[in-house]
Amino acid sequence: MNYIANTRAALAAALLGAGAMLNAGLAQAETTLKVGHVFAADHPWQIALEGLSKDVAEATGGEVVIQVYPSSQLGGDREVAEGLQLGTVEMGLFGTGALQVLDKRLIIEELPYAWPTREKAYAAVDGELGEALAGILAAKNINTLSWWESGYRHITNSARPIETPEDLKGIKLRVPEAELRLDTFRELGALPTPMAFSEVFTSLQQKVVDGQENPLATIYASKFYEVQQNLALSGHIWGSAILTISSKAWDKLTDEQKTILRDKAEIWKEKEREMIRASDEEVLAKLEAAGMKVTRPDPAAFQQMVQPVWDKYESVFGEDLLAIVRKYSN
Numbered sequence: 001m002n003y004i005a006n007t008r009a010a011l012a013a014a015l016l017g018a019g020a021m022l023n024a025g026l027a028q029a030e031t032t033l034k035v036g037h038v039f040a041a042d043h044p045w046q047i048a049l050e051g052l053s054k055d056v057a058e059a060t061g062g063e064v065v066i067q068v069y070p071s072s073q074l075g076g077d078r079e080v081a082e083g084l085q086l087g088t089v090e091m092g093l094f095g096t097g098a099l100q101v102l103d104k105r106l107i108i109e110e111l112p113y114a115w116p117t118r119e120k121a122y123a124a125v126d127g128e129l130g131e132a133l134a135g136i137l138a139a140k141n142i143n144t145l146s147w148w149e150s151g152y153r154h155i156t157n158s159a160r161p162i163e164t165p166e167d168l169k170g171i172k173l174r175v176p177e178a179e180l181r182l183d184t185f186r187e188l189g190a191l192p193t194p195m196a197f198s199e200v201f202t203s204l205q206q207k208v209v210d211g212q213e214n215p216l217a218t219i220y221a222s223k224f225y226e227v228q229q230n231l232a233l234s235g236h237i238w239g240s241a242i243l244t245i246s247s248k249a250w251d252k253l254t255d256e257q258k259t260i261l262r263d264k265a266e267i268w269k270e271k272e273r274e275m276i277r278a279s280d281e282e283v284l285a286k287l288e289a290a291g292m293k294v295t296r297p298d299p300a301a302f303q304q305m306v307q308p309v310w311d312k313y314e315s316v317f318g319e320d321l322l323a324i325v326r327k328y329s330n
Helices: 003-023 044-059 077-086 096-101 104-110 118-125 128-138 179-187 197-205 216-221 255-289 299-305 307-317 319-329
Strands: 031-036 064-069 091-094 142-157 172-175 191-194 211-214 230-246 293-295
Touching: 003 044, 003 255, 044 064, 044 255, 064 255, 077 091, 077 096, 077 230, 091 096, 096 104, 096 179, 096 230, 104 118, 104 128, 104 179, 104 230, 104 307, 104 319, 118 128, 118 142, 118 230, 118 319, 128 142, 128 319, 142 216, 142 255, 172 179, 172 197, 179 191, 179 230, 179 307, 197 211, 211 230, 216 255, 230 255, 230 299, 255 293, 299 307, 307 319
Parallel strands: 031 064, 031 091, 172 191, 172 211, 230 293
Antiparallel strands: 091 230, 142 211, 142 230
């Protein structure tokens, strides 16, 4: 049994125990927080959120209950982000690319090839970069609880294997609704097509687009291997997963409940990151077993081609934020 399966099995047993305690009348839920995300129910995000829910319920004696809604049940990224700002959604977990609808600076971590290692990215979002972006969100009535991980993004397609930037030329590639991602793949010669995540599988299946780009865990959990033959381990972007709560919901919690929620979110940050790291090799083997042809393109040529993207967005992100990214990425 793999790491994620072990984690889920342990959570299931613990949740049964917590449920029995609540049903016995030992605690009554006073505050319910709904948290939404776009990925499937077997994705590490879902498993980690289930664990967070269990731990918070236990630590608050059932006074705070987090209900987890995967697969865009509370809406897509844009809807959840806007709902957080308006206070109509309590919590959300998503990549920062989804937040550019609120402020374009929030997508800075997704500059192509910014993070040569996970450790450098972790240091940035756990440090000065995370603090700066959390400040931007706070001004939008959204509180940042913790910086989890989405992972390195890779390219799949049904047209041909990708070895060099030339191989991307003319490939119609689904990307999130983020101008930075569009510009990145335009520079690489692809035909980027913005599209909500919930529409991706059907669009790949019906050949509306040729390919997409996502972390390995997402590629597998979303079963893109059923409609895509080629996987290029491009690692062009590393993405965090930001766990947020609306200011409206946050203000309803007591100081003690706030401390518990933050502390448990940090604990599950580490566990979620471990799940992402542990799943990469396992998932890659499963994707190959499912018939995907895997290539490992040299990033050097890709890095050179996307330099104009960095130049273009200097005025968008500002010198201060870019200085932080460069500090941690070098």
